[in-house]
Amino acid sequence: MLVTYCTDYNKNFLKERAIKSIDYPHMIDFSKFYDVSIENKEFDVLISGQMNQHSYPLRTKLAQFFSSNKNKYKICYLPHPGHLKQTVSHRYFGEKYVELASRCKISITCTGDDDALVLKYLEFAKAGTLPLGDCPSNMPISASQSMIHVTKNMSDKE
Numbered sequence: 001m002l003v004t005y006c007t008d009y010n011k012n013f014l015k016e017r018a019i020k021s022i023d024y025p026h027m028i029d030f031s032k033f034y035d036v037s038i039e040n041k042e043f044d045v046l047i048s049g050q051m052n053q054h055s056y057p058l059r060t061k062l063a064q065f066f067s068s069n070k071n072k073y074k075i076c077y078l079p080h081p082g083h084l085k086q087t088v089s090h091r092y093f094g095e096k097y098v099e100l101a102s103r104c105k106i107s108i109t110c111t112g113d114d115d116a117l118v119l120k121y122l123e124f125a126k127a128g129t130l131p132l133g134d135c136p137s138n139m140p141i142s143a144s145q146s147m148i149h150v151t152k153n154m155s156d157k158e
Helices: 008-017 059-068 095-101 119-127
Strands: 043-049 075-079 104-108 129-133
Touching: 043 059, 043 095, 043 129, 059 075, 059 104, 059 129, 075 095, 095 104, 104 119, 119 129
Parallel strands: 043 075, 043 104, 104 129
Antiparallel strands: none
């Protein structure tokens, strides 16, 4: 079975049932990359996605920090569009989301509450924006060295 949401819970669930699996995280077309030069960035920070303290505690904490310091940063805020393509709340998903992220110096991400390599990590790599967040344990070391690491236990001053 191909596992597209490679969390410990999902892998253990399949293992306990003797179901062989292959980690196959989110797919993204890397045939086009965006400009990474900081001079061409329109925003300092991209805050996007669901803001749910239980599911995404670090993302929510970082969003609160930047929102409370919005006089210091030029922020692009984009709420989660929804899960169904027919009822999305805005047009920034897929390649349009990656293009928007490419206009930001830093973009907030996190592993969620289950150490997941969420799609944002790949979208931000393609966009040439610097990810700010925690790092999933299954992320290659070379990729984890290309982001700003923070944890939910860090203070706002760290």
